[in-house]
Amino acid sequence: MIVALDFDDVAAAETLVASLPVGRCRLKVGKELFLRAGPEVVRRWSVAGWDVFLDLKFHDIPNTVAGACRAAADLGVWMVNVHTLGGPAMMEAARAAVDAGGHATLLTGVTILTSHSDADLERIGIAGPVDAAVSRLGGLAVEAGLDGVVCAAREAASMRALGGPGFRRVTPGIRPAGVAAGDQSRVMTPAAALAAGATDLVIGRPITRAVDPPAALASAEAELSGAGDAPGL
Template sequence: MRFPNPVFVALDTPDLPRALELAESVKPYVGGLKVGLEFISALGPDGVKAMSGLGLPVFADVKFHDIPNTVAGAAKAIAGLGVSIFNVHASGGEAMMRAAVEAIAPFNPRPKLIAVTVLTSMDEAALDATGQKGPAKAQVARLAALVKKSGLDGVVCSAHELAMVREVAGPDFLTIVPGIRPAGAAIGDQKRVMTPAEARAAGADILVIGRPITGAADPAAAAQAIMEELGL
């Protein structure tokens, strides 16, 4: 599943006027907007609706992870805010993921529902400390297969796991890749990163890019440079 412009800019700020200003400035150069827990916790449903009203697809990065009934209710609530994509944690299990799928089935259009496999801030040592033994790629493979079985549309994964996700879930499975850093950019708290062009070449459908754009002196110019790097 390919988007004409795969770049979704991460607007994780509790300041709605600032988020709207950033979104408007980069709008000509990105394919969508991503709002996360900081944004949604501070600004709530009205903040999400404001972003959805800008005319770009919105990915609500909520990472729901709870008992099936609770996640079903939360899924229905976020879907009602006009978002195009939202996510859950695959580690919540098949029953939880299926409950979310069923909860949003009546929506038309129905938002894409994806699942987080392994956070890109986690490396092998972090996984081992949580009791998840084995390489990160093995855990991603197990969870991607479970996500596919549960009827979701795709996963969030590292660019380094894209080929393996395609192998276990097929070519039409939506892949959203955070941890994207243009050449020369600081990697911050991310551990498994890749440049936009590398990730696109590896088969990523959506590239989530935050600080390299929003932290730039000129966010619009930074977004335009990434678009040009991708040959768009």
């Protein structure tokens, strides 16, 4: 599991991380926390033994994205991502930049945000429905040599079919049973996501906003205990 640190307060994020056991989960640092805390908190957590997913969704011209991915890998992060909508040349440049640094950083591609519905894609002007757009963009990620994609859990099986069992399926929008969906449109419980083919489950507010975050993590682990192991977890 990957705990999404969607905080606007650096001290609160550090307190939450200090309460969690290293090795039982991974950490996701997104735009807001990264802008408030800077790269040094990412480097510090990496040095402390945490696997950090730097979720900045780079989307720019190939040279700019390549430089950003190189800088992310130099921080020692476990995973960094780009927007597949940036196109093949951008993803290939990102892949080459990470590889050139000699790091073990995984490179994944965001397909369609889990907050987007078919109606959203129609308004944006992306040919849909969502499942078709995800498959198209996932195919581009495979061709560019990415290590996996960020997708909704319901799309994990089709992404596995495209990229093979070693192709990671990182799934946001994970909500334990009985927890509200919030601002996510395509959600799934941890056990259902694992059964659907996800390899990495991103869980945010159900853990980070819990009264007892370690207990909430343990509860999510318990929900997964009867679902079997997925490759890459």
